[in-house]
Structure formats: structure tokens, C-alpha cells
Amino acid sequence: MTLEELEKRVKVLEDIEEIKKLHINYVYLLCNLQWEDMLDCFAEDATLDLLEHGVCKGKKEISGVFNNVLAKMIKRTDGHFVGQPVISVNGDKAKGYWILYLFFAEPEVKWVQGRQDCEYVRVNGKWKFSSVRFTSPWPEP
Numbered sequence: 001m002t003l004e005e006l007e008k009r010v011k012v013l014e015d016i017e018e019i020k021k022l023h024i025n026y027v028y029l030l031c032n033l034q035w036e037d038m039l040d041c042f043a044e045d046a047t048l049d050l051l052e053h054g055v056c057k058g059k060k061e062i063s064g065v066f067n068n069v070l071a072k073m074i075k076r077t078d079g080h081f082v083g084q085p086v087i088s089v090n091g092d093k094a095k096g097y098w099i100l101y102l103f104f105a106e107p108e109v110k111w112v113q114g115r116q117d118c119e120y121v122r123v124n125g126k127w128k129f130s131s132v133r134f135t136s137p138w139p140e141p
Helices: 003-031 035-039 058-073
Strands: 042-050 055-057 079-090 093-104 110-123 126-135
Touching (some): 003 035, 035 058, 093 126
Antiparallel strands (some): 110 126
16 A cells, blocks of 8 residues: 555545534534534535425525424433444545434433434535435335
8 A cells, every 4th residue: 555545545534533523513512402503514505304394405494494493392301312424435525324313301201213314515624514314214225
């Protein structure tokens, strides 16, 4: 393996770690009801597809979903976490999917599991979501 090949492999691994940090931070902000900070995780022309709420395009529409849908559904007593990421990087773009677990404490205790399919883009040196799609129950192959 040449030094150049090794540098490329290390760069991909660093990108994957940065994408993981972005996604984990996004879910942390969700748990803390920090809607505007969550919005910063998205590229300007990103899309968001949450179950029956349809596809939103751009930060303005995504903000509307955060403030008008999620803010009414999610309480600070709820908990959410992601795991088992599968991420592939191709230059300044990447794709991945995660398992998302949602815990709701009210009005009754329940768990919801689904899959987040994401696309990412590097914007000014930082990874952002270009597309997020949540499917629950787990999508058929």
C-alpha cells in the first residue's frame, strides 16, 4: 500500500467519525428539544421525510416540522438514541443508515424502533445532512 492510498483510507475513516459525531449530536439535540440547533445540522437545501408528515425541503420547511410537529410530540422525559451506523463516503458526499430507538414516557410508556436513511454533504469543511428519512416499522428490503 502506498502512502497516498493510506492517506485516502485514513481520510475516509476520519470522515465517517465526523459523520457519526454529527448524527449523535443531532439526536442529543432532539432529546434536549433544541430545535434551532438541530436545524444547523442540515444543509440549506436538505430534505426531511418523517413518516406520515411527508417530505420537507429546505431549512424553512424542516424548521416548521421541528417546531410544529416534533415539539408537540416529544417531551424532555422521552429518550432517543441511534446505533449500528453503516456509512459509506465518496468524496464530499456520503450515505448511511442507522437504527433509531425512540422512548416515549407519556401518555403511556412505549418504544418505537425505526431506520434512519441519511445522505450527507460536506459544506465548508463540515458534514451536514442533505437528506434524512425515518421509516418505522423497519422498512421491507
